[in-house]
Amino acid sequence: MKSLESWGRYPQVEQRTQALTWRSDALPEVSGSVLPHGLGRSYGDSCLNGGGTLLLTSGLDKFIDFDPATGVVRCEAGVSLDMILRLGAPRGWFLPVTPGTKFVTVGGAIANDVHGKNHHCAGTFGRYVRRFELVRSDGSRRICSPDENPDWYGATIGGLGLTGLITWAEVQLKPISNPYVLQETVPLANLDEFLVVARESEADHQFTMAWVDCLARGKKVGRGLLYRGNFAPPQFDGLPLAKSHLSHGIGLAVPMDMPSFCLNRLTVSAFNWLYFHRQNGRPKQRLTHYDPFFYPLDAIYGWNRIYGRRGFLQFQCVVPYSTARDALKDILERSSRGGLPSFLSVLKTFGDIPSPGWLSFPRKGVTLAMDFANRGEKTYRLVEELDRVTREAGGAVYPAKDARMSPESFAAYFPRHTEFAGYVDPAFSSSFWRRMHPVSLPFSLESERASGAPQPQSVLALR
Amino acid sequence: MKKVLVLGATSAIAQATVRLLAARGASLYLVGRNAANLDAVTKDAATRGAAKVESKAVDLNDFATHEALVEGAFQALGGLDGVVLAHGVLGDQAESQATWTATEAVLRTNFMSAVSLLTPLANRFEAQKAGTMVVISSVAGDRGRQSNYVYGASKGALNVFLQGLRNRLAKANVAVVTVKPGFVDTPMTAHLPKNKLFASPEKVARGLLRAADSRKNEVYVPGIWALIMLIIKSIPESVFKKLKL
Ligand SMILES: Cc1cc2nc3c(=O)[nH]c(=O)nc-3n(C[C@H](O)[C@H](O)[C@H](O)COP(=O)(O)OP(=O)(O)OC[C@H]3O[C@@H](n4cnc5c(N)ncnc54)[C@H](O)[C@@H]3O)c2cc1C
Numbered sequence: 001m002k003s004l005e006s007w008g009r010y011p012q013v014e015q016r017t018q019a020l021t022w023r024s025d026a027l028p029e030v031s032g033s034v035l036p037h038g039l040g041r042s043y044g045d046s047c048l049n050g051g052g053t054l055l056l057t058s059g060l061d062k063f064i065d066f067d068p069a070t071g072v073v074r075c076e077a078g079v080s081l082d083m084i085l086r087l088g089a090p091r092g093w094f095l096p097v098t099p100g101t102k103f104v105t106v107g108g109a110i111a112n113d114v115h116g117k118n119h120h121c122a123g124t125f126g127r128y129v130r131r132f133e134l135v136r137s138d139g140s141r142r143i144c145s146p147d148e149n150p151d152w153y154g155a156t157i158g159g160l161g162l163t164g165l166i167t168w169a170e171v172q173l174k175p176i177s178n179p180y181v182l183q184e185t186v187p188l189a190n191l192d193e194f195l196v197v198a199r200e201s202e203a204d205h206q207f208t209m210a211w212v213d214c215l216a217r218g219k220k221v222g223r224g225l226l227y228r229g230n231f232a233p234p235q236f237d238g239l240p241l242a243k244s245h246l247s248h249g250i251g252l253a254v255p256m257d258m259p260s261f262c263l264n265r266l267t268v269s270a271f272n273w274l275y276f277h278r279q280n281g282r283p284k285q286r287l288t289h290y291d292p293f294f295y296p297l298d299a300i301y302g303w304n305r306i307y308g309r310r311g312f313l314q315f316q317c318v319v320p321y322s323t324a325r326d327a328l329k330d331i332l333e334r335s336s337r338g339g340l341p342s343f344l345s346v347l348k349t350f351g352d353i354p355s356p357g358w359l360s361f362p363r364k365g366v367t368l369a370m371d372f373a374n375r376g377e378k379t380y381r382l383v384e385e386l387d388r389v390t391r392e393a394g395g396a397v398y399p400a401k402d403a404r405m406s407p408e409s410f411a412a413y414f415p416r417h418t419e420f421a422g423y424v425d426p427a428f429s430s431s432f433w434r435r436m437h438p439v440s441l442p443f444s445l446e447s448e449r450a451s452g453a454p455q456p457q458s459v460l461a462l463r
Numbered sequence: 464m465k466k467v468l469v470l471g472a473t474s475a476i477a478q479a480t481v482r483l484l485a486a487r488g489a490s491l492y493l494v495g496r497n498a499a500n501l502d503a504v505t506k507d508a509a510t511r512g513a514a515k516v517e518s519k520a521v522d523l524n525d526f527a528t529h530e531a532l533v534e535g536a537f538q539a540l541g542g543l544d545g546v547v548l549a550h551g552v553l554g555d556q557a558e559s560q561a562t563w564t565a566t567e568a569v570l571r572t573n574f575m576s577a578v579s580l581l582t583p584l585a586n587r588f589e590a591q592k593a594g595t596m597v598v599i600s601s602v603a604g605d606r607g608r609q610s611n612y613v614y615g616a617s618k619g620a621l622n623v624f625l626q627g628l629r630n631r632l633a634k635a636n637v638a639v640v641t642v643k644p645g646f647v648d649t650p651m652t653a654h655l656p657k658n659k660l661f662a663s664p665e666k667v668a669r670g671l672l673r674a675a676d677s678r679k680n681e682v683y684v685p686g687i688w689a690l691i692m693l694i695i696k697s698i699p700e701s702v703f704k705k706l707k708l
Binding site for chain 2: 019021023024063065066075076087
């Protein structure tokens with residue numbers, strides 16, 4: 001048994017691993033359940049399989065073909081978005097949708113139906129997946145697309161790795177005329193300002209997102225900086241290409257686990273204050289390479305280790321516009337009141353472009369993501385409260401970032417979950433899935449309990 | 464190396480080397496045993512920028528095909544200026560001790576098939592007075608140890624063969640590069656517990672190409688193995704035979 005962590009390093013579970021190398025090979029025979037694993041950039045327990053086996057897909061990293069005329073790339077599921085960018089960007093093709101890190105696999109991007117800063121105009125990653133192959137434990141192989149096996153296509157996009165193994169996929173890239181983004185930063189005084197500026201920005205900016213100071217209280221709740229941008233036109237609108245604008249992120253690495261006392265209310269507020277005031281209250285425009293614009297965190301390799309051994313919990317929710325103001329205010333205030341600072345908090349808006357995925361998380365509204373250092377019970381209770389607030393507001397929590405949502409919440413957030421359950425491969429399971437279905441346990445929970453996985457938190461779970 | 468024949472192209476080190484060569488825009492002729500896996504590596508190389516990629520699925524233990532295989536590679540790429548020989552098996556020491564058949568299989572694949580392939584290749588490279596032959600051997604060939612001396616012997620014999628070949632081809636401007644990796648994290652070693660000495664196939668591939676570019680004779684990759692093997696080789700035999708290595 002080997003301890004493979006998720007990005008949040010919580011929960012810690014024991015599981016076996018099995019590396020995959022060739023896409024034409026049959027699934028390995030193992031006892032117990034399996035779950036595909038990409039680059040482990042999910043935060044909670046959805047990419048973990050305590051007591052079972054993780055099928056490591058990093059060896060499935062071969063390209064199949066790329067057409068520079070149409071921008072269609074076909075590759076194995078373990079190919080990372082970084083590899084696709086290296087192939088496509090120099091030839092004028094970019095990812096149609098990208099999460100905040102490029103170190104995720106195509107399989108992982110499909111299974112979580114990831115979103116980017118352009119959800120309002122592009123929708124989710126799944127929309128650009130033209131076809132893929134799904135291998136099931138019964139040995140069957142299906143090509144899935146909107147026309148071929150559309151039900152499997154819909155179940156697998158956002159399907160949390162539970163419907164089978166995606167071996168390869170075909171993705172439509174989008175053309176760019178250069179690798180630079182014209183970025184504007186707008187200071188926001190509070191949440192109300194965010195709601196206005198974000199909506200305005202959607203009209204003529206492909207990419208928007210806001211960083212918020214989670215410790216601001218009262219009238220200042222939601223204070224932050226909004227980033228918006230577009231790929232620069234070929235001539236850069238006459239702006240000179242200064243050297244400093246072209247830099248990529250510097251390659252730093254967090255060398256070891258930082259002691260958790262490094263992150264406390266004081267350091268977080270100092271950091272947030274500095275960050276906010278760097279801006280002097282004025283909007284600022286600059287030209288920047290896509291790397292620091294889309295992937296600022298990737299510049300610090302292994303930044304998750306700043307939270308120390310106990311790791312951290314991320315919480316990301318989306319709430320409809322109708323309830324957004326009150327619900328988000330409530331969530332932000334609860335987290336700041338709890339004395340549990342969130343180091344990085346991000347707000348953005350989702351549009352209403354539908355995804356083909358049945359369990360896709362994004363939906364029209366406002367989304368908020370927060371990181372909480374793991375301080376045990378206190379943190380778990382806070383995140384559970386935030387889950388409840390989200391549910392009451394008619395929103396949803398993102399499974400890829402979750403370690404505490406309740407089974408009732410999951411059922412409420414994903415109305416097609418029962419239909420989906422019929423497509424789960426009987427040999428596949430995950431720690432997350434068992435946590436959501438504590439009544440019908442296909443595999444033993446014993447080892448997970450023993451190793452400190454999250455305890456079921458709902459009354460239902462006790463049955 | 465612009466036009467390269469890769470023997471055992473689906474092995475992990477060869478795959479990583481093929482990627483680096485493809486990114487440089489080389490033309491490649493890939494040979495491997497499993498047709499589906501070879502096809503995956505071929506398409507990957509083509510997508511990553513190889514000028515041309517051809518492939519042939521054959522079992523290199525069938526020596527009778529070797530002449531034609533080499534001929535085919537020259538034809539397909541319009542000449543060759545590089546060879547990367549990467550096929551090999553680890554074998555099972557216990558089985559080899561039990562039966563000659565198991566020993567023979569290791570010697571055939573690691574030593575004899577290599578010699579059978581390098582013979583026509585050497586003759587052609589010598590005639591064209593150009594080329595680089597890179598052969599993946601192993602640190603295990605430096606000294607026989609009870610834990611894997613059959614594998615070690617196959618690689619040791621290969622090393623001596625390559626020394627002679629290098630000596631012969633030097634005046635024809637042909638480089639013969641013996642690459643000696645230490646532990647590499649590949650499917651071949653998947654069953655072994657890993658430690659800090661295990662290098663990734665990518666790292667070994669980079670070292671391999673650096674050695675090929677500068678036409679080195681013998682290289683250890685990663686370099687730390689030169690030191691380790693120096694120590695291991697200098698232990699007197701009277702002491703060595705009592706060690707459990
Ligand atoms: C810094 C950072 C920023 C992020 N920003 C965003 C963001 O902006 N938007 C967003 O949506 N997400 C974001 N994420 C989350 C991340 O994009 C997702 O969790 C992504 O799915 C991780 O991919 P992975 O390859 O690491 O997969 P893993 O985390 O290893 O696995 C994710 C899921 O995919 C399944 N899976 C993996 N490979 C396969 C396969 N071949 N076949 C079937 N199932 C498979 C797994 O079983 C699991 O359920 C961010 C994460 C980080 C660390």
